[in-house]
Amino acid sequence: MLDAELLHVTLCFLGNRPTEEIDSLAAALAVCDGLVGELSVGAPLWLPPRRPRALAVELHDERELLGGLQRSVVATCGELSDPETAAARHAGAAKHRRFRPHVTVARLRSGFDRAAKRSKDARRELPPTPALSFVPSELILYRSWLAPEGASYERIAAHAIG
Numbered sequence: 001m002l003d004a005e006l007l008h009v010t011l012c013f014l015g016n017r018p019t020e021e022i023d024s025l026a027a028a029l030a031v032c033d034g035l036v037g038e039l040s041v042g043a044p045l046w047l048p049p050r051r052p053r054a055l056a057v058e059l060h061d062e063r064e065l066l067g068g069l070q071r072s073v074v075a076t077c078g079e080l081s082d083p084e085t086a087a088a089r090h091a092g093a094a095k096h097r098r099f100r101p102h103v104t105v106a107r108l109r110s111g112f113d114r115a116a117k118r119s120k121d122a123r124r125e126l127p128p129t130p131a132l133s134f135v136p137s138e139l140i141l142y143r144s145w146l147a148p149e150g151a152s153y154e155r156i157a158a159h160a161i162g
Helices: 019-031 065-080 086-096 112-118
Strands: 039-047 054-060 102-107 138-147 150-160
Touching: 019 065, 019 138, 019 150, 039 102
Parallel strands: none
Antiparallel strands: 039 054, 054 102, 138 150
């Protein structure tokens, strides 16, 4: 399970970016203002469904405001990218991919998929999640650090939303 301070909703994955872009990305958050209403926790799900690498819980957004904020972030970050960079390709792909709001709660070992094939119980039905809701208050630019023991996140910039 991930520590509570690592839980977040990814609106746009930027991939590797030059450190010189951090200030312009942070400034771009200010123009990605959007009203986001109450989000509620939905069902647990394996992601991606065919070869899961993470356990997540879906988020429900009755007014569909989070999707608008996500599109704004993707468009803004895509405009800042050099079209030849991997980050620009990520942002371009994200424009065409359906946004599925979720919070990742656990990451799986790489051998999980092979184990799941040997054990029918490995991906059994998950119990329902508790009825929880919250209102996001910040849009945060994180830098992620990947290590064998798991990911850690460094808060680079934040912008109040709502």
